[in-house]
Amino acid sequence: MNASYLMKRLGYGLLLMLGVVVLNFLLIRLAPGDPAVVIAGEMGGATEEMLESIREEYGLNKPVLTQLGIYVGNILQGNLGESFFFNQPVSKLIGERIFPTILLVLSALITAIVLGVFFGVLASRKPNGVLSAAVAVFSSIGYAVPVFWTGIMLIILFASVFPIFPVEGMMSVKLRDANIFIRSLDVLHHLVLPAFTLSVIYLAQYARLSRASMLEVLGSDYIRTARAKGASERTVLFKHALRNAALPILTVAGLQFGSLISGALLVETVFNWPGMGTLAFESILRRDYPTIMGVLLIASGIVVVANLLTDMSYRIADPRLRGES
Amino acid sequence: MTALLEIEDLRVTFNTRYGEVTALDSVSMHVNEGETLGVVGESGCGKSITALSTMGLIPMPPGRIAGGAIRLNGEDLTKVSDSRMRSLRGGDIAMIFQEPMTSLNPVFTVGDQIAEAIMLHQKVSRDQALKDAIALLDRVGIPSPDKRALDYPHQLSGGMRQRVMIAMAVSCRPKVLIADEPTTALDVTVQAQIFDLLNEIQRDYGSAIILITHDMGAISEMADRVAVMYAGRVIEDATADQVLDSPQHPYARGLISCIPALGKGAQQDRLAEIPGVVPPLHMLGAGCSFKERCSLTNARCGSEKPQLINHGAHPVACHAAEEGRA
Numbered sequence A: 001m002n003a004s005y006l007m008k009r010l011g012y013g014l015l016l017m018l019g020v021v022v023l024n025f026l027l028i029r030l031a032p033g034d035p036a037v038v039i040a041g042e043m044g045g046a047t048e049e050m051l052e053s054i055r056e057e058y059g060l061n062k063p064v065l066t067q068l069g070i071y072v073g074n075i076l077q078g079n080l081g082e083s084f085f086f087n088q089p090v091s092k093l094i095g096e097r098i099f100p101t102i103l104l105v106l107s108a109l110i111t112a113i114v115l116g117v118f119f120g121v122l123a124s125r126k127p128n129g130v131l132s133a134a135v136a137v138f139s140s141i142g143y144a145v146p147v148f149w150t151g152i153m154l155i156i157l158f159a160s161v162f163p164i165f166p167v168e169g170m171m172s173v174k175l176r177d178a179n180i181f182i183r184s185l186d187v188l189h190h191l192v193l194p195a196f197t198l199s200v201i202y203l204a205q206y207a208r209l210s211r212a213s214m215l216e217v218l219g220s221d222y223i224r225t226a227r228a229k230g231a232s233e234r235t236v237l238f239k240h241a242l243r244n245a246a247l248p249i250l251t252v253a254g255l256q257f258g259s260l261i262s263g264a265l266l267v268e269t270v271f272n273w274p275g276m277g278t279l280a281f282e283s284i285l286r287r288d289y290p291t292i293m294g295v296l297l298i299a300s301g302i303v304v305v306a307n308l309l310t311d312m313s314y315r316i317a318d319p320r321l322r323g324e325s
Numbered sequence B: 001m002t003a004l005l006e007i008e009d010l011r012v013t014f015n016t017r018y019g020e021v022t023a024l025d026s027v028s029m030h031v032n033e034g035e036t037l038g039v040v041g042e043s044g045c046g047k048s049i050t051a052l053s054t055m056g057l058i059p060m061p062p063g064r065i066a067g068g069a070i071r072l073n074g075e076d077l078t079k080v081s082d083s084r085m086r087s088l089r090g091g092d093i094a095m096i097f098q099e100p101m102t103s104l105n106p107v108f109t110v111g112d113q114i115a116e117a118i119m120l121h122q123k124v125s126r127d128q129a130l131k132d133a134i135a136l137l138d139r140v141g142i143p144s145p146d147k148r149a150l151d152y153p154h155q156l157s158g159g160m161r162q163r164v165m166i167a168m169a170v171s172c173r174p175k176v177l178i179a180d181e182p183t184t185a186l187d188v189t190v191q192a193q194i195f196d197l198l199n200e201i202q203r204d205y206g207s208a209i210i211l212i213t214h215d216m217g218a219i220s221e222m223a224d225r226v227a228v229m230y231a232g233r234v235i236e237d238a239t240a241d242q243v244l245d246s247p248q249h250p251y252a253r254g255l256i257s258c259i260p261a262l263g264k265g266a267q268q269d270r271l272a273e274i275p276g277v278v279p280p281l282h283m284l285g286a287g288c289s290f291k292e293r294c295s296l297t298n299a300r301c302g303s304e305k306p307q308l309i310n311h312g313a314h315p316v317a318c319h320a321a322e323e324g325r326a
Ligand SMILES: Nc1ncnc2c1ncn2[C@@H]1O[C@H](COP(=O)(O)OP(=O)(O)O)[C@@H](O)[C@H]1O
Pocket: B014, B015, B016, B023, B041, B042, B043, B044, B045, B046, B047, B048, B049, B050, B059, B062, B063, B280, B281
């Protein structure tokens, strides 16, 4: 893997994020409604004088392009602005919320990939078997059902029928003073339902994709070669076939990372998971523009980084791509 | 004396949408230690299926070994356990495939792939196996083998990949080496080199070779004995000289007339002597399966399947040869 290629991809990523910043800014500023009124509303009551001073303070009376310039300039210095609603720096708000989101997204992704691939590989051994049919049915359902619906159904199921998993929040209040180990377990306990909800769609898709990909790979000449060497069926499946079948799965997982993030934002609001999704939800309700834009920027940053990582891992996994640009 | 590898009355069927078809019908052949058996016939005659049956690599389903025996040193491979078959595959019997471009796994280095074959059958460390792999690459004529061992298949030419396949196949000094059209996908100049290499391997390792080909020129240079196959049956079985000098079956004669240097009528066109194609398996009717393409047919050919019988020179499955009309 060469460094110049990486730099190029990184450059594209940064350009993309700049585009996101500009577009968000313009969309939100061009939308009807006066932010000054919103800010004043949060402070409780507003005379025209107060509105004027708020506009002055937040620079809202300057031309839009000037505001954009100031905003981009601030971002380049790492300053995402000040939340209208929370009266805190946006970067601090996001800093508190980013870890829960990443935890949720990664657990869902890993669950989806590991279980999806596992079921897909098993199903590929008997293309007309029961498991294959189950994978097909399950993946159509997973594809069709919206994630918030799955979430709400799970909440109903686990809140009233089997109250074994918490359906709300990330930590129990009563365990706040327990040691780190107990608290981590508590977080994991809270994580189960949101992560499962978020992973269901992807799990179903990865199972179907792995099955198809494995079936194709299992018909290859090099699989016959592996068998001709005397390799065991397990080695053939999980070493020779899966290493090749994983390539399309990796591509799709990378491509879907963006939709996984947006799914996470939804799931967070359903389960009141204290991540960037609930933050976005609250700030949208409150028209807290700096926070909304900050969340969108960081979310797109995460997607850019994820795509970069996918690209690198793809090159590691497929030697035919190395040395190309 | 019993042969090293003996295939006897082997019958292999496939479930297809036309119902069950017979891909191999009572196929018998054998190869002795250090000997080369040529198996010839056009595409679709059952050569690869014979080889894959011997390797225990017929896809089941849809395939099924419906009868007969494949004996390696007397042990019937159609009856042994899966784990026994795995220990024989790549150990005592190894195979080189027709498709060097696609037969190596694209995501592992060739050194690793050879080393894997070694470690599957010998108790050696990974380091030792890699060293052995490099020695094998050297043995099969790959320059700077220590560097090439680190290459991935896509970095090698077709000829080099086939050499890697050969290195892998002979890594455990197989008693029987099956080469299924090893040069079909390669340049003519490379073809000769691969055949030379196979000859050297046989001299060094003493392996018996089953060389599958439709190249009669290769047969004349490599083979001691020849089995001619047509539509899932062996139709002539003789020494290479006998088949080349006095083929009995009209089909064998057609094949041989296709080699410009050897053929009596020296035809340049491939199979110009034999119009038509091999009939699909589900269309095989009663009688001789070659009857549609044969100029010597009579009523008996349409109704009675000729058996592989010695009518004087060597075993041949042809009524015309039996009746002296050939
Ligand atoms: N999986 C399969 N299902 C059905 N028929 C098959 C299958 N594999 C091979 N055959 C049939 O078996 C016959 C012999 O094939 P093969 O041994 O590959 O011929 P060749 O002599 O060219 O190597 C062909 O007619 C082919 O169509």
